[in-house]
Amino acid sequence: MRSIWKGAITFGLVNVPVKVYSATEDHDISLHQVHDADGGRIRYQRRCEIDGKIIDYANIARAYDDGERTVILSKDDLASLPEERSREIEVVEFVPSEQIDPIMLDKSYYLEPDSASPKAYALLRKTLETTDRTAIVHFALRQKTRLGALRVRGDVLVLQSLLWDDEVREAAFPALDEPTRVSSQELDMAMSLVDQFASDFAPEKFTDDYQEQLRTLIEAKLAQGDAMDTDETFGRTPGESEGGGEVLDLMEALRRSVDKSRGASGGDADAGAAPKKKAHSAKSKTG
Structure with missing residues (x-):
């Protein structure tokens, strides 16, 4: 595995240097799009609508349009944000593990100790196990500020990014408002x-x-x-049916x-x- 990020878990004055790895991988068969008549590959081009030229990735920037003005944000602009430059996985609180609603869990990452001595890493892992608590952390990764849950899996600390509260939709279904007798x-x-x-x-x-x-x-x-x-x-x-029935x-x-x-x-x-x-x-x- 190749690490995707380096930083440090911080809580109080304790600093735990770590390397971050993606904990999951995709094994799905890769398919691409073709023209059904002759099998020719379908290609997508990054064409500028002003000069009609095909643009290389190196020359593509981000922009925000408020309806009247457009602000272009370069890669350097985005990299200069304090949150993007931060290399800290900051522990903000320790909560009972059962309070983490699984619907909020997003991506999972393995954390490897990245120091001469893994004692601080082992101490944090043992503390989480003994107290049966999960560390709620705040960190920035790939141009997004994220909330995360830091927990133990075997001998490894696992960081799971969490959805923000307003990203979880409310389940409001009229059929559930009616009383149902079982x-x-x-x-x-x-x-x-x-x-x-x-x-x-x-x-x-x-x-x-x-x-x-x-x-x-x-x-x-x-x-x-x-x-x-x-x-x-x-x-x-x-002609065999795949479903249905009485x-x-x-x-x-x-x-x-x-x-x-x-x-x-x-x-x-x-x-x-x-x-x-x-x-x-x-x-x-x-x-």
Whole structure:
């Protein structure tokens, strides 16, 4: 891994020099755009609307337009901002870990000690573990001031950037304003279904089905060209539906789900183990 940033965690008079690394990576198959008629690559050009010339990245600046005037901001202008020049991950408070709402978590970064002695790093890590608290930090990275949560993962300090409070939308849905009665029978049946699927989370069990199917499609296309039959490639019966089915009331759907799960477990001693479920692609996002 290559570090993307160097700085220091600061709290009180304590200074912990660190290197910052991206903690996650993207394994999705890379696709590009082409003209469907002849396969020619689609290229995007950075063309100036005044002189019509194609502009190199080195000559591109940022600008703000208030409707009447335009202010051009060079890379040097942006780099001169005090926050951008700061190399501190400043601890502003230590909060109970359970108070961090997961919806606010954004990107994750590993922090590596960057000094001759990692004692200060180890001390901070041990303190967070012992107190079961998360450090809320303030830092600047890639031309943005960020709020972050500093926590422990194994032997490593992890910095997770947080969304600002006003970046989390309010969930206001009229349907939830109406009182809804859930019967004890429905609740018991739903809890029984939960018990059937109960397990300990093991992320290595799950795979990105979409990416695996996309790779299969690409390999079949490479081998067979346009003569490839997608139904044959994916073992489908021609015209087979991908979804739908009869509409059931809630209790009947719960009852059938419980019976199906029990049948899949075979009723043996391992009945409490959850059957393997399909994992959805982590890259499938909706707005």
